[in-house]
Amino acid sequence: MFSLLELLVSPAMATGTNKGLLHSILHLAPPEDISEHGHLIDWLFNYTTNLNILFLVLLLVCLFGFPFLYSRRKNPKPYYTYGNKKKQIIFVTLIGVAVFLFIDLNITRISNDDYINVFMNFPDKDEDVEKVEVLAQQWMWSFRYAGQDGKFNTDDDVITINDLRVPTGKKIVFQMISKDVIHSFFLPNTRRKVDAIPGRITRMWVNVNKPGVYDIACAEMCGTYHYRMQAKMTVYDPQEYNNWLVEAQKKSSEQKEILTADMFWGWKWNY
Numbered sequence: 399m400f401s402l403l404e405l406l407v408s409p410a411m412a413t414g415t416n417k418g419l420l421h422s423i424l425h426l427a428p429p430e431d432i433s434e435h436g437h438l439i440d441w442l443f444n445y446t447t448n449l450n451i452l453f454l455v456l457l458l459v460c461l462f463g464f465p466f467l468y469s470r471r472k473n474p475k476p477y478y479t480y481g482n483k484k485k486q487i488i489f490v491t492l493i494g495v496a497v498f499l500f501i502d503l504n505i506t507r508i509s510n511d512d513y514i515n516v517f518m519n520f521p522d523k524d525e526d527v528e529k530v531e532v533l534a535q536q537w538m539w540s541f542r543y544a545g546q547d548g549k550f551n552t553d554d555d556v557i558t559i560n561d562l563r564v565p566t567g568k569k570i571v572f573q574m575i576s577k578d579v580i581h582s583f584f585l586p587n588t589r590r591k592v593d594a595i596p597g598r599i600t601r602m603w604v605n606v607n608k609p610g611v612y613d614i615a616c617a618e619m620c621g622t623y624h625y626r627m628q629a630k631m632t633v634y635d636p637q638e639y640n641n642w643l644v645e646a647q648k649k650s651s652e653q654k655e656i657l658t659a660d661m662f663w664g665w666k667w668n669y
């Protein structure tokens with residue numbers, strides 16, 4: 399039996415999949431990374447955080463070390479310095495320039511490289527990918543799959559609400575739009591998010607590698623019930639995914655008679 403605390407700290411024990419929020423907070427760890435490229439973000443995040451910690455420690459050592467070193471007890475005769483000698487100015491300037499060149503610009507270079515070479519490097523037009531259209535609205539997510547004909551906004555589309563299903567080992571490309579205000583489609587376990595904006599199609603691609611059930615959140619304060627804008631992403635292995643899709647397609651074609659105009663929010667997939 400689990401204690402209540404254990405359940406709170408780690409719903410993973412209960413579900414065998416995702417680690418709980420409280421678990422992450424207590425362990426100062428991000429949720430499990432299940433994507434091919436999430437480690438790039440994690441690396442940059444850790445690098446920046448570690449440098450911040452390093453400089454904070456350095457600062458604290460100076461802040462408390464110098465008053466100790468130059469205390470009145472140790473230096474009965476005061477010596478005044480204003481830091482405005484040429485040597486001092488050059489020294490301080492060099493430190494500033496070095497930090498800017500070798501740390502700030504380096505971080506910018508790495509994140510820029512990742513952004514251009516990986517995250518914005520979308521699969522080719524004829525590459526075999528999983529396409530999903532996402533409609534964000536106050537306060538839910540709708541997902542649309544092209545169905546058997548491979549075309550969006552047709553009768554055989556599969557539509558789910560707050561229930562995204564994707565396979566492992568295949569690039570998943572999302573195109574999204576918002577019905578009302580700006581939302582942000584956030585997959586914490588892949589470290590990716592992108593804004594869903596009214597009147598404009600935005601996109602994002604990920605590659606996931608671990609079956610399970612994971613969180614989807616809205617990462618843009620979008621109104622009163624923003625916090626309710628959570629959904630689940632179920633990751634299947636390819637065979638399971640196929641089974642689900644076939645089943646879902648069958649169901650959606652059986653339900654044709656209850657189709658409403660509301661369900662045709664999709665658009666022609668564009669590149």
Ligand SMILES: [Cu+2]
Pocket residue numbers: 535580581582616617618619620624627
């Ligand atoms: Cu939202």
